[in-house]
Amino acid sequence: MTDNTTNIREVVLDVLLEVLENHNLSHIVLKQALEKYLFLERQDRAFITRCVEGTLEYRIQIDAVLDRFSKVKTAKMKPVIREILRMSVYQILYMERVPDSAVCNEAVKLAKKRKFQGLSGFVNGVLRTVSREKGKLVWKDASERYSIPRWMLSMWEEMYGKETSETIAASFLEERPLTVRFNESISPAEKTIGELRDQGITVEKSGTFPGIASIRGFDYLDRVCAFTEGKITVQDPSSSLAAQMASIAPGDFVLDVCGAPGGKAMHAADLLKGTGMVEARDVSGRKTDLIEENIMRCGFRNIRTNVWDATVLDPSMVEQADVVLADLPCSGLGIIGKKPDIKERMTRDEIKNLAKLQREILSVVTQYVKPGGTLVYSTCTITEEENEENADWIEKHLAFEKKRIADLLPEALKISCEENRIQLLPGLHPCDGFFISVFKKKK
Numbered sequence: 386m387t388d389n390t391t392n393i394r395e396v397v398l399d400v401l402l403e404v405l406e407n408h409n410l411s412h413i414v415l416k417q418a419l420e421k422y423l424f425l426e427r428q429d430r431a432f433i434t435r436c437v438e439g440t441l442e443y444r445i446q447i448d449a450v451l452d453r454f455s456k457v458k459t460a461k462m463k464p465v466i467r468e469i470l471r472m473s474v475y476q477i478l479y480m481e482r483v484p485d486s487a488v489c490n491e492a493v494k495l496a497k498k499r500k501f502q503g504l505s506g507f508v509n510g511v512l513r514t515v516s517r518e519k520g521k522l523v524w525k526d527a528s529e530r531y532s533i534p535r536w537m538l539s540m541w542e543e544m545y546g547k548e549t550s551e552t553i554a555a556s557f558l559e560e561r562p563l564t565v566r567f568n569e570s571i572s573p574a575e576k577t578i579g580e581l582r583d584q585g586i587t588v589e590k591s592g593t594f595p596g597i598a599s600i601r602g603f604d605y606l607d608r609v610c611a612f613t614e615g616k617i618t619v620q621d622p623s624s625s626l627a628a629q630m631a632s633i634a635p636g637d638f639v640l641d642v643c644g645a646p647g648g649k650a651m652h653a654a655d656l657l658k659g660t661g662m663v664e665a666r667d668v669s670g671r672k673t674d675l676i677e678e679n680i681m682r683c684g685f686r687n688i689r690t691n692v693w694d695a696t697v698l699d700p701s702m703v704e705q706a707d708v709v710l711a712d713l714p715c716s717g718l719g720i721i722g723k724k725p726d727i728k729e730r731m732t733r734d735e736i737k738n739l740a741k742l743q744r745e746i747l748s749v750v751t752q753y754v755k756p757g758g759t760l761v762y763s764t765c766t767i768t769e770e771e772n773e774e775n776a777d778w779i780e781k782h783l784a785f786e787k788k789r790i791a792d793l794l795p796e797a798l799k800i801s802c803e804e805n806r807i808q809l810l811p812g813l814h815p816c817d818g819f820f821i822s823v824f825k826k827k828k
């Protein structure tokens with residue numbers, strides 16, 4: 386590490402203040418911070434990432450610990466002090482290589498530097514107590530143990546039972562390598578794997594999902610040649626199934642109505658192997674710019690973008706698409722492992738609102754499917770309202786019939802599907818939580 390360790394912790398503190406106090410999205414704030422501090426050594430950048438992500442993953446558990454040992458409860462603390470304590474408790478409990486005494490000293494320095502001289506003794510006292518008592522900690526319940534809101538656990542318990550609900554929650558705390566999908570139309574997977582290995586990157590092909598591998602041993606994705614050359618796209622294995630389930634045929638016109646940042650749209654373009662056309666839409670130019678970046682990187686010529694609000698009917702598109710990909714905005718509970726701040730933001734009411742928005746969008750975008758064409762409705766969440774109930778609603782209220790998907794799924798997942806749909810569960814399946822349902826438009 387560089388000598389000035391306090392600066393690294395200041396970066397962590399600033400990111401946490403942005404995310405937990407100002408409610409900005411963690412993956413964006415962290416990415417911006419890492420881009421700003423590109424000059425830092427690799428292990429310092431790794432420390433920042435781990436400390437931010439870990440504090441967010443364990444925030445609920447950390448607050449329970451703090452509330453046990455501090456006279457002032459976390460809810461009543463000054464924001465700067467609250468975040469200094471949270472990130473320090475994470476280091477004490479989960480970063481074995483950092484000595485507790487160093488964590489306490491750095492926290493005290495940080496409090497003083499941020500003009501909380503008068504509270505530095507409090508910070509020191511609380512952290513030294515946590516350090517002393519950490520071996521005796523007992524979690525009150527599964528919510529504390531897995532650091533997950535109680536209401537989420539109860540919801541999953543009602544859906545899948547206690548054991549599965551806890552398996553899902555536990556899986557979010559496991560380390561997850563970055564997974565990529567090979568753009569086979571640009572470069573065959575085996576060739577790309579060789580190039581990645583030549584660059585010193587460890588590649589492990591997925592045993593369950595064809596065309597997917599995990600990669601490790603690099604500092605910054607923008608320095609991985611296979612990535613900058615568009616030979617790979619970052620995608621969770623579960624998401625890679627959405628375009629796969631659409632049975633895209635050469636020459637098809639594929640409309641992705643909520644396309645940013647473009648994972649599934651790039652996959653559709655790749656599956657078309659230079660034929661046909663994908664139109665990837667999203668609600669703002671800022672969003673379609675993200676898709677454009679991916680198009681430029683991959684060099685696909687059979688894909689274009691369009692800024693369009695999916696709740697508004699585009700009369701020129703009615704019955705034009707062979708395939709509509711409706712990968713809609715959702716509560717994101719399946720990807721808490723990657724975006725832990727979803728635990729901070731999501732509520733039962735918000736889930737209801739999202740399920741309503743999804744129906745509003747579906748009632749519009751289903752009109753774009755040609756008779757006999759395919760609709761894929763997917764989300765990266767695990768709630769009945771947004772998934773099964775909306776899939777039932779499509780079948781009941783719109784002119785669609787179920788399309789069987791078992792033959793399209795990887796062997797190991799066939800058992801988990803129900804005719805035209807599959808709910809992937811983290812911890813039970815080797816991927817994020819994800820829901821896919823597939824329909825054919827009646828002629």
Ligand SMILES: C[S@@+](CC[C@H](N)C(=O)[O-])C[C@H]1O[C@@H](n2cnc3c(N)ncnc32)[C@H](O)[C@@H]1O
Nearest residue numbers: 643644645646647648649667668694695712714
């Ligand atoms: C789950 S993400 C899509 C991910 C994308 N399909 C992929 O594979 O990379 C949902 C997207 O819906 C977009 N969105 C939200 N409301 C929308 C609307 N009314 N019209 C169009 N897009 C919308 C969001 O901006 C977001 O990019």
